[in-house]
Structure formats: C-alpha cells, structure tokens
Amino acid sequence: MSRANQPSRPLLAFALGSLGLLAGMVMIAEGGHWLSPNPPSIAPVEDTGDPNPTSPAPTHNRRPGQPARKIAENLIAPPPLDPSGIERTEPRPPLGELGLATAPKTPMPRDWRETLLFGPVATSSAVFEAMGRRVAISGTVNIDPDRTCTFDGTAWPCGQRARAAFNAWLRGRALKCLLPPDADRFAIAVPCALGKQDVGAWLVSNGWAMAAPTGVYGKAEAVARNARMGIFGPPQ
Template sequence: MGEVKSTGRLATMLGGLGLVAGALMIAGSRHWLPTTLPSYPPTPEAGEARSAPRLPVPDARPGQPARRIAEDLIAPPPLDAAGIERIGARPPLGELGLASPPKTAMPQDWRETLLYRPVAVSSAVFEAMGRRVIISGAVDIDPDRTCSFGDAVWPCGQRARAAFNAWLRGRALKCVLPPDGDRFAIAAPCRLGKQDVGAWLVANGWAMATPGGLYGKAEAVARGAQMGIFGPPQ
C-alpha cells in the first residue's frame, strides 16, 4: 500500500510539472492565440431568403443634421411640412424693372420711325424732325404748373420738362407713327433703346398715367416714393 501511494504522488507531481512547462513554452512563443473567437452570423443556406438590413428611422424633429445611412447614401435632414409656409413673390421695386408693355394693334400704314435730336417741350411732349409727338399713356405736366410739398411751392412743370430733356440728351427715339404724322401732333408710343419712354416718365414722377392706362401701377409707386412732382422741390 505504501508503494502504491508513493507512485500516485509521483505521477501527480510529474503532471503538475508538465503543465508548468507547457505554460512556460506558450509564454515564450512570439504569437498569442485569442482567448475568444469573433462570432459571425450564420451563412444562409442555398435558396434561403436574405433579410434586408434594417435602416435607422429618421427623426421627425426639425433641425436634425444630415446623416450617413449606407456606404454611398446620405439622407437629408427631415423636414416638417407643417412648418413650411409658401409666400408670394416680392413685388417689383418699380415699373422700370418690368417687361415692356405689349404692343397695341396699329393700322397697317403706321410703322416704327426713328426721330433724331428730340427736344422736350413739356414733361411728356417732344419735337423732332418737324414732328410733334405726345407720349401715349402719359398725362403731360404743363411747364407753368406749380406743385406744393408741405409749406414749399415749387415750379414742378419746368423741372419735369428739364428732367425729360436731361434724360433724352438728344438721343434718337423710335416711335410708331403714321406716314403723314408731320402735319399735326399725334400721341404715339416711343422707346429710347429698349426703354419705354412713358414708363420712365410716369415711374419717375415726371408725368401722370392716363386713367385705366398701362402706367397706373407706375404712378402709384412714384406717389408712394414721393418722386418727381409728388415729392419735395428739386
């Protein structure tokens, strides 16, 4: 019995030494094995449907930043349609920025005629090449007319004629006239380059618009801005 116990103790000691030696050999090696291995989702079998990846649900609160939801896809920040209000377009600052009024039907013998070296005789009337033309759609301001602004009274008619002449600077006007228009004064639409002459005069307050004419809004703008005859002495 004593011999058997001695043999068992010896085997136990040798086993312990073997475990220590094995541990020392592993510690002295250059590479360590991971204690735990990463887990991967099981590969679906042939014919088994793959489930689509679950994307994050966007936050409905306004003001959230854009975020990446896939490798090549960036979702814009969510918008709350209830907080969006559509407003109308800003009104134009004046009639000068609007498109030229549509051309009115003229008799077949009326045609565009260039009138060189025009001279204003009043705020909406000029003479050139033996013709006397009244700008259609504009109400002329008589040169003898005076205007009042507050306690001041000033010769607005003379100032309106001077402003028209200063704007013309002798440049040629293109007007739609009949062939025999040199025998009498005639109301006609005219342009200086691409600018409608009547629109310029009324929008700057140097003439008034005919009732129900094309330049009613232009006159309202000039009155509101106190321009030309509607403003202080100039």
C-alpha cells in the same frame, strides 16, 4: 625604464596595426542585427500605387477644370448636414413695381411704321420735338412747364423740373416711335421707346408725368405717388 624592459619597435608597430584593423571591422549590434559602421546607401522607394500620395502635386501643372486637391481632409471636415432639416422658402417678391408698366397694346393701323426720330428735345414733361415733328407720349398726361406743385406747404416749379428731367434722360438720343405716314403734318400722341425702354413707363414711374385714365400706366403712377417721386415729392 631600461632598454631591456621596453618592447621592441616591430612588436609595437604590429600591435598598433592590429588595433586599427580591428577598429575598422567592428560591427555594432542593435535589435539583434549586426550593422556596419558605414550604412549602405538608401535605394529609392518604388511606387506602391498609393492613391493618396503625401507629397502635393505642383499647382502650376493643374489644368482648367481639374478638381481641387483636398487639404487636411482627415482634420478639417464640413459639419454634418441633415437634408430633412432644409426648408425651401418662396422666392422674394420684387422690390417695387416701377418696371411693371409695358408699352400700350392698342392695335395700330398697318401703314404705321416704327420710325427713328433723331435729336429729340423735350418741350414739356411728355412732349418732344424731333425732325420737324411734334410728338406726345401716348398713355400719359403731360405736365405743363408753367405748373407749380406744393409739398408740405412749399411751392416749387415742378413743370420746369419735369421737362429738365426728360431732357436729361434723353440726352439727344434717337427715339423709336410708331408713326403714321403723314405724322409731319400735325402733332400726334404715339408710343415711343429709347432702346428697349418704354418712354411712357419711365416718365410715369419716375413721377415726371401722370397716367392717362385709360392708359396702362396707372399702377406705375400709384407707386410713384407712394414713393413721393418726381412731381409728387419734395422740391428738386
């Protein structure tokens, strides 16, 4: 191209500058509105008072007793329940009657006192010695240590086993018995307790002693016999 046909440099520079200025001022038309190529910064959304915000509250700020926040309440919901279809049933009866026996209600003389007997040692299934006294548990029939029981044709020393079971349960713990003032002079049958447990009830209900005919442990003995516990069961 000849120098005469080439545009002059000032004209070319002016044209390029005009194109750059026009490109910077171009506006984009969208949806009938003119938008700037550089969108303005988004202002923070003001609180609209929505009672159910979408952002969950931090769990570490939850105070004890504050109700739990429901998750996906509109997606997961409990099945509808018709109250008319609910039927109230009677409470389940006790599994057994072993704990129904209570301490004898026989009135005792006023001068009898509850006395702690430390270090008791069973000499038979319902008799023990402690602090120089020999005490039998009232309302029970003692099993002599020499007694032998038979179960399904097999004999076994149930008397010795009953005494051992009584000692294992006592473990030398103090018994609280209702004693007369002169109880150290002779053997006596009185009610005793280990903590809040009636000793006679425990012995009879576990089959390690029998109930006296006029005592309060007859029902407990019947349960022990039916359950084949203690002397009424297999060799132990």
